[in-house]
Amino acid sequence: MDVKLKNLTKKFGAETAVDKMNLDIKDGEFVAFLGPSGCGKTTTLLMTAGIYKPDNGEIIFGDRLVNKVQPKDRNIGMVFQSYALYPHMSVYENIVFSMKLQKKSKKEMMLEADRVAGLLGIGTLLKRKPGQLSGGQQQRVALGRALIKKPELLLFDEPLSNLDARLRITMRSEIKRLQRDLGITSIYVTHDQVEAMTMADRVAVMKDGKLQAFMPPVELHEKPRTKFIAQFVGNPPMNFFDVELKSEGQNMQAFHSKFTLNLDSGRIPGRGGKNVVLGIRPEDIAIDPSSDIKAEILIVEPLGRDDLLQCRIGDLDISILADPKEKHRSGDMIGLDMDSRSFQFFDPESDQSLLWY
Amino acid sequence: MKLKRDNFTLLSVLTLIIFTAPIILGYLWLFISTFSERTYGLKPVDVDGNLGGFTLKNWAFLAEPDIWLITLNTFLLATFLTMGVLLISSLAGYALSRVNFRGRKTFLSMTLILHAFPSVTLLIAIYFVLRFISDIPLLGALFGYNTIGGVVLISIALQLPLGIWLMKGFFDGVSWDLERAALIDGCSRWRCWWQIMVPQIKPGLAALSIFSFMTGWSSFLIPYTFLTKGNKAVLSTYLNAMMSSDTVSIQYGILAAIGLFQLIPILLFYSFTQKYLMKIFSGGSHGGV
Numbered sequence A: 001m002d003v004k005l006k007n008l009t010k011k012f013g014a015e016t017a018v019d020k021m022n023l024d025i026k027d028g029e030f031v032a033f034l035g036p037s038g039c040g041k042t043t044t045l046l047m048t049a050g051i052y053k054p055d056n057g058e059i060i061f062g063d064r065l066v067n068k069v070q071p072k073d074r075n076i077g078m079v080f081q082s083y084a085l086y087p088h089m090s091v092y093e094n095i096v097f098s099m100k101l102q103k104k105s106k107k108e109m110m111l112e113a114d115r116v117a118g119l120l121g122i123g124t125l126l127k128r129k130p131g132q133l134s135g136g137q138q139q140r141v142a143l144g145r146a147l148i149k150k151p152e153l154l155l156f157d158e159p160l161s162n163l164d165a166r167l168r169i170t171m172r173s174e175i176k177r178l179q180r181d182l183g184i185t186s187i188y189v190t191h192d193q194v195e196a197m198t199m200a201d202r203v204a205v206m207k208d209g210k211l212q213a214f215m216p217p218v219e220l221h222e223k224p225r226t227k228f229i230a231q232f233v234g235n236p237p238m239n240f241f242d243v244e245l246k247s248e249g250q251n252m253q254a255f256h257s258k259f260t261l262n263l264d265s266g267r268i269p270g271r272g273g274k275n276v277v278l279g280i281r282p283e284d285i286a287i288d289p290s291s292d293i294k295a296e297i298l299i300v301e302p303l304g305r306d307d308l309l310q311c312r313i314g315d316l317d318i319s320i321l322a323d324p325k326e327k328h329r330s331g332d333m334i335g336l337d338m339d340s341r342s343f344q345f346f347d348p349e350s351d352q353s354l355l356w357y
Numbered sequence B: 001m002k003l004k005r006d007n008f009t010l011l012s013v014l015t016l017i018i019f020t021a022p023i024i025l026g027y028l029w030l031f032i033s034t035f036s037e038r039t040y041g042l043k044p045v046d047v048d049g050n051l052g053g054f055t056l057k058n059w060a061f062l063a064e065p066d067i068w069l070i071t072l073n074t075f076l077l078a079t080f081l082t083m084g085v086l087l088i089s090s091l092a093g094y095a096l097s098r099v100n101f102r103g104r105k106t107f108l109s110m111t112l113i114l115h116a117f118p119s120v121t122l123l124i125a126i127y128f129v130l131r132f133i134s135d136i137p138l139l140g141a142l143f144g145y146n147t148i149g150g151v152v153l154i155s156i157a158l159q160l161p162l163g164i165w166l167m168k169g170f171f172d173g174v175s176w177d178l179e180r181a182a183l184i185d186g187c188s189r190w191r192c193w194w195q196i197m198v199p200q201i202k203p204g205l206a207a208l209s210i211f212s213f214m215t216g217w218s219s220f221l222i223p224y225t226f227l228t229k230g231n232k233a234v235l236s237t238y239l240n241a242m243m244s245s246d247t248v249s250i251q252y253g254i255l256a257a258i259g260l261f262q263l264i265p266i267l268l269f270y271s272f273t274q275k276y277l278m279k280i281f282s283g284g285s286h287g288g289v
């Protein structure tokens, strides 16, 4: 089932939690809502679920306007960060609760519960109470409770946030696999960009209640439409500094007080003034002893596969990734080579990208 | 190491004994004196002051038919009070905790103020209300002046502020997500209240029911004032009559026996609900959810 949000708006008192959200989700698509805490992700999700009434705008499932439809009649399943299992019911009762409300037969309930428990590997837990389960098991049960209804839309609200790091990674791929196998249209809310990038077909980035971008993860990473997206997506985060653009004969150059960079002819801002914000990711800066750009290493953070070097050029802080085998130490001076084919340019006032629009 | 620990337990038990001794001795005296002619300290004695004097005559009041009617009255009062308070408080508490309606804040603060009023100040006003109800055809016979129903009604009203606040507090502690999950699973608001929310606040219901039951069981002022049977209305008024009868000298043995008799249901009730009551203090029934 495809889902459309049109001009969706929600206010809490004077504060606008969600502002004119427009989104077009295709049938079977896995969409992530990504944004910092408090940007309106949960509010949007709860409006889609029918828990909150929108102040304005439309929610359309397929070709049905569902603004006034009760949550129970929307045929959705939802998984919460807090799991929200019914503590006084056994796992089995939790899973079949929706079927019980629909007055399905005992036999049918057992059959369906078996099917779902098989999908999620929770067959042995059915008799237990939620309080006797680990976090990961509880989240599986919650997923089972959502799946048993054969929903046309699955909603996830930061389902993995309360799990430890390793479990998060296994659950991540498991949810993704289930979603793909069952082909259920899904909306997945998260503030973790890695989760959004690895799981989603398309990512909707939100900030202060507004939709910033809606595109596939790779495009989000490679072609950030705003400085906010560039900052939020990618780990470690992108470096930014102010530069002045000037033409030098055939070439364009970017002047910073401490250094000058040659621009790539295929990557020159198509609009904007002379003063721009240049962005470059840590992984796009190489260490080159012959380079004129000299930086002092302040801190070395071992990340395992790479070392993250926090460096300083004059009063400009910049972070780069280096091979741990090179054994850099704080206090060392290094030369930096910035890959001009990876530069991003942003308008210093509007923060809009000057390359992608 | 082990020794230290034992010393510690010993010390805490000793401290507890010292602090609870007056209460325990009090109850011990109560118990002994109900079966004695007289007591000398904790020692049962006969009329001549010698050890002994065991008797059952203090319990003779149990043979009177009146006492059973009075007990029934008291039981009805306490039970209906408890049921009424539980039902209304849990509904009102849910609404106040979950529904955002106009005047919600005012209602809450007014309820709190009402709770601060001693019921004595309201006696005369309540009298007029009850007289008014008495004039309504069918209701009058059930809830009017000089009916158990009327006393129950008033007692419920006086107990509600406490009950509503207590219930609201417990509902506040239940996660919103639980309710949202239930709504998505297909519950109506009512069903969600009954099947999902109420089970989460069982400890609160247990606490409120024991408070209410005890209040009803031992209430004196309201039944004494609004039931014309006076002394014969409920146990507390009966006890009061025993204490203040000016013809005979006060018979402490009988008084103690009636007091003990009045205590039994409370103890029973407590032993049934304590499982839930204890959970209030040990962090609720959530168990990781």
Ligand SMILES: Nc1ncnc2c1ncn2[C@@H]1O[C@H](COP(=O)(O)OP(=O)(O)O)[C@@H](O)[C@H]1O
Residues within 6 Å of the ligand: A012, A016, A017, A035, A036, A037, A038, A039, A040, A041, A042, A043, A044
């Ligand atoms: N029930 C509510 N009442 C008042 N304000 C709310 C309510 N729910 C959310 N908000 C506000 O709306 C904004 C968006 O919240 P939310 O959707 O929960 O953010 P997110 O899920 O992205 O962290 C926040 O500023 C939050 O304080």
Ligand SMILES: [Mg+2]
Residues within 6 Å of the ligand: A038, A041, A042, A043
């Ligand atoms: Mg949220």
